[in-house]
Amino acid sequence: TQLLEQSPQFLSIQEGENLTVYCNSSSVFSSLQWYRQEPGEGPVLLVTVVTGGEVKKLKRLTFQFGDARKDSSLHITAAQPGDTGLYLCAGAPQGGSEKLVFGKGMKLTVNP
Amino acid sequence: DAGVIQSPRHEVTEMGQEVTLRCKPISGHDYLFWYRQTMMRGLELLIYFNNNVPIDDSGMPEDRFSAKMPNASFSTLKIQPSEPRDSAVYFCATKRSAGRLISGNTIYFGEGSWLTVV
Numbered sequence: 001t002q003l004l005e006q007s008p009q010f011l012s013i014q015e016g017e018n019l020t021v022y023c024n025s026s027s028v029f030s031s032l033q034w035y036r037q038e039p040g041e042g043p044v045l046l047v048t049v050v051t052g053g054e055v056k057k058l059k060r061l062t063f064q065f066g067d068a069r070k071d072s073s074l075h076i077t078a079a080q081p082g083d084t085g086l087y088l089c090a091g092a093p094q095g096g097s098e099k100l101v102f103g104k105g106m107k108l109t110v111n112p
Numbered sequence: 113d114a115g116v117i118q119s120p121r122h123e124v125t126e127m128g129q130e131v132t133l134r135c136k137p138i139s140g141h142d143y144l145f146w147y148r149q150t151m152m153r154g155l156e157l158l159i160y161f162n163n164n165v166p167i168d169d170s171g172m173p174e175d176r177f178s179a180k181m182p183n184a185s186f187s188t189l190k191i192q193p194s195e196p197r198d199s200a201v202y203f204c205a206t207k208r209s210a211g212r213l214i215s216g217n218t219i220y221f222g223e224g225s226w227l228t229v230v
Binding site: 040041043045048098099100103104105 | 153157162167205218219220222224
């Protein structure tokens, strides 16, 4: 069974601080996605990374896929209260399976 | 686009009752997924369909759970009889075939159905 471990599980920070969320596995994935979920809503896709070592930037968010395609990180610069939410990583298994493997998520609270 | 539409948004039912959750996918999306989310286990895939055909139901917890997709515009997830441990948020999600574009593998989630079994 493929598992994705996210850390930390909870984080409460002040507006303006930086943070990094990690997503780790012992399995290799063909691609990895990051989602943000706000209370009472479904997850919304932020980014998909495909190539080992790939770095993608989305405004203040920087996503990196590990060289071996087993892990990923999300770095947020100068966090804002609007960044508050549950951040989920999800891996697509090799072989073309449609069964995404989700981590349990990191609940972020950014205080004004 | 209207997005993935789920109903009901909230349901409270007594143990032993039948629960039916409904989903209307985004038009043109040929994959439909049912997920369950709890604090303890996170997001778990229950079953998914491709072109209305169930492809993998290995995540369905037990025979009390069943899912159908009679046409491209509608799917149901049924729990009969329901138990307190079924309390969770149930998400329907859909996507269009990505072909060879792995980066185009975007799944769209509904807002979820919050189920409480007492």
